[in-house]
Amino acid sequence: MSKKLINQPANFVDEMLEGLLAAHPDQLAVAKGDSRVIVRKDAGTGNRVGIVTGGGSGHLPLFVGYVGRGLATAAAIGNVFSSHSSDAALEAIRAADCGRGVLCLYGNYTGDRLNFELACDLADAEGITTTTVLGHDDVASAPPERAAERRGVAGLFFAYKCAGAAAEEGRDLAAVTAVATKVADATRTMGVGLSPTIIPTAGKPTFELAEGEMEIGIGIHGEPGIRRGELETADSVVEQLFERVSAELDLGPGSRVAVLVNGMGATPLEELYVMYRRVRQLCDERSVVVHRAYVGEYATSLEMAGASLSLLKLDDELVSLLDAPAASPFFRQ
Amino acid sequence: MSKKLINQPANFVDEMLEGLLAAHPDQLAVAKGDSRVIVRKDAGTGNRVGIVTGGGSGHLPLFVGYVGRGLATAAAIGNVFSSHSSDAALEAIRAADCGRGVLCLYGNYTGDRLNFELACDLADAEGITTTTVLGHDDVASAPPERAAERRGVAGLFFAYKCAGAAAEEGRDLAAVTAVATKVADATRTMGVGLSPTIIPTAGKPTFELAEGEMEIGIGIHGEPGIRRGELETADSVVEQLFERVSAELDLGPGSRVAVLVNGMGATPLEELYVMYRRVRQLCDERSVVVHRAYVGEYATSLEMAGASLSLLKLDDELVSLLDAPAASPFFRQ
């Protein structure tokens, strides 16, 4: 049975949003046309390129947690692990547009894509220019030669951060889109799962993991990973993740990276720091410079125990965008 | 068996600290004399009253997470759920002192107290003036007439925030201590546990909770609560917690409060917002004004599933101290 502090499972997402808006009325608002769209308080003003994201619920702070200053402008909210509607995506695009166009920046999942594509077509008919960049950082979800098919996971945070900073600076849609593309292409992530998640309306785990078992490469919704095996030490797990996420980034002495050690939900922050310790050692051994490290819960899977490691390879432009200030109820720098 | 991403259990705390320092070298440093003492990068400078805290590990962001600007100056770190040593407490006090004295601000646990008391005696012998304020917000741990015996839990955050702001403003030791005392006396917390925790070196749960069972009033280390029973809805749980935490605060129309809905570790952020929704409704019904709401993980118990509700009754002084900026790797406002 599920151990959840919820009311009617069917009301879970709407009650969560109600709580969110009640807690952060100074920063967030609901869009006029759709209760499943959350926007920055100042969305639609300021003559900035809009950035819209969205996807299923159950991943906080993803996606709505990255609606804020120097981040995304609006998010369309789906049910737990299900896409938002195309209506919500359209409403989010409308709310985010100040006339300079809107970047749709979200993870590569078929359902999200289908609903965003429809919304973009409709937005286009209304005279709103949109571009699309998909997060596809999960190296476990397809081999390198099919990198475009990969799912988007925690590394999406880096794309929000950099594209959001570019939009905040006043860059135009093409430039903001180029930043998002550059980040999406230079980010790699892989995760490990130690326990399953439970969708509230389903009430039971979507898959099973035996006592003492882990799944390397697991998806953010519990999609199958690359390998199941006996739980190993944090160091050994990190070494395997690091090997895979760094392999395609062509890192050498002097390369600069941003690191994200992300908790999936139930794993204590202490363990994430134990993991980061090893990540840092591996970087140091290779003379790879960690420009910034983020350790915490950035993209969760409800109560799944586990963690993921993301690396973003940086250049001078990305360094300055990553360092720019940002502020949402969930992330502030 | 425990599902943990760790290495040798005996190295857990030291490896966690190593990761923490590697991730935040711009903000945190280890004290010269003791590897179990973490200080603000600028500790001992700035002519501010020092604030020292400490306690067992396994509660991040408590305690070391509140070492930062506008918060605490240094923290002494114990093993998981065990007190720091008196040596570490003394070293923390030394590191935090700029000559204006040091407030020791921590939770009311016998082990922490014994080790801090010894350290304060030794500091006194070295000419460092100290004062002590104990967090004692857990209403489930003793009845009102024995309020001073209560344990300190998540509500300690409010004390760090306000006393830290007072110290940052340059107030003297007596004034900073008075703020901490005022906050400690005006804060109430109660929690609910849905699953046990596992101390890494023990490797098995410290207590059992049956499927579908919850424990109201559980302590931050899993200490027994007030009542075990079948898991109820989030709304019903919040109503019970609110009733108990508000009872002694004499709240009426126009009273101002700060609210903290704190996750114990495994409970998803979404559920905390579902809980906050009900807290806010209860406040609204009573015309109690929520000046600020904090929702997230502020004091955890490793991978325990559960949450706590804290209320701080505010006056004008506390409002302005609570609103002041603060910054640590874990909390930024």
Place this chain on the structure above:
Amino acid sequence: MTPDELTDLLRKAMPLLGRAADELATLDGAAGDGDLGITVSEGARAVEQALDTLPADVALAALLRAVGAAFARGNPSTFAALVGGGLLAAARAVTDATTVDRDAALAVGRAVAAAIAQRGGSAPGDRTVLDALIPSLDALEQATGTSEAALDAMIQAAEDGVAATRQMSPRKGRAAWTGDRGLGHPDAGATAYLRFLQSLREVTVGTDGRVDG
């Protein structure tokens, strides 16, 4: 059969679909995220409500539009968007149909399949709903005799199609690359389509499942 009669059948069949929610959640969880049970039960509920708002003497195109939009919105997801979008495409393909005969049914089915393949970028053998849908349309095309017999043939073909997905690699070969947690299970979306056909038969021929033609 008139569109109104089809509306009536669907109104009876939709509540039966909810029974498959657990099974579909488990199948989807084996290879994906486990939300398909909700997509189908919420989608069916949304369709049921939409049917109640239809006027009498509804045109087939209008019925398909209402059903497609409702299913797409019930629990937005891949399956909802593909099937809902497919039904909307079918509505455009049958604008002038006023009776639901075999040809009209076939036209609808083919339009749905084509739209799913196009928007999903998928083909038969990719372990999707198409692997049950397309064989069942082939069976319909070849069917002679009563509509009940045709439905039975469709179900048989869909069952075979679902069984065949057990051996297919999910998501265009991902299982070959990653683990094999999903392998051995039938595809969830294909199973959902089969359960839809079975629900339809149940309300057509009574709960004993025997075909009276």
Place this chain on the structure above:
Amino acid sequence: MTPDELTDLLRKAMPLLGRAADELATLDGAAGDGDLGITVSEGARAVEQALDTLPADVALAALLRAVGAAFARGNPSTFAALVGGGLLAAARAVTDATTVDRDAALAVGRAVAAAIAQRGGSAPGDRTVLDALIPSLDALEQATGTSEAALDAMIQAAEDGVAATRQMSPRKGRAAWTGDRGLGHPDAGATAYLRFLQSLREVTVGTDGRVDG
């Protein structure tokens, strides 16, 4: 017995204490936080190490200081601070003792108990280590005959004391106010003291547990 002989006994007894770690973790977890197993096993290890650094012909006070400081630092906690601090206080009380006879042992025990009660703000009946320690000291005070017989009497009294804690409310009556999860179990700290005495007897009289006096 000389302090050196006591050092030797303790060096043998400390490794045995680790066997109680699981039991103590469980007992402490029932009413508290479960860390007492670690406090005792780490404390014993720290004591063992400290004993190795002692010079020959050590004074009793110096032995107690070394043992107390080591136990307090092993795994800092309530129990470590109280027991370690108690041993440091005892060192101050026996400054001029050079042999460990019954009077000296009693003086040490009483000093430890007094320090724990004072620093812990606790009294017999509060469900603490004192509820085993004090009765065992009373037994020692009344014991006549060999030191083995005295140790046996102490163990018997401590066992009775531990059993009595089952009925006591933890932490000065907290159980009466809160739940009763800890009730029925013996106190963890009292049990730890009993296991210490038993380890001492084991290395004194051999593992058969029989007393040769």
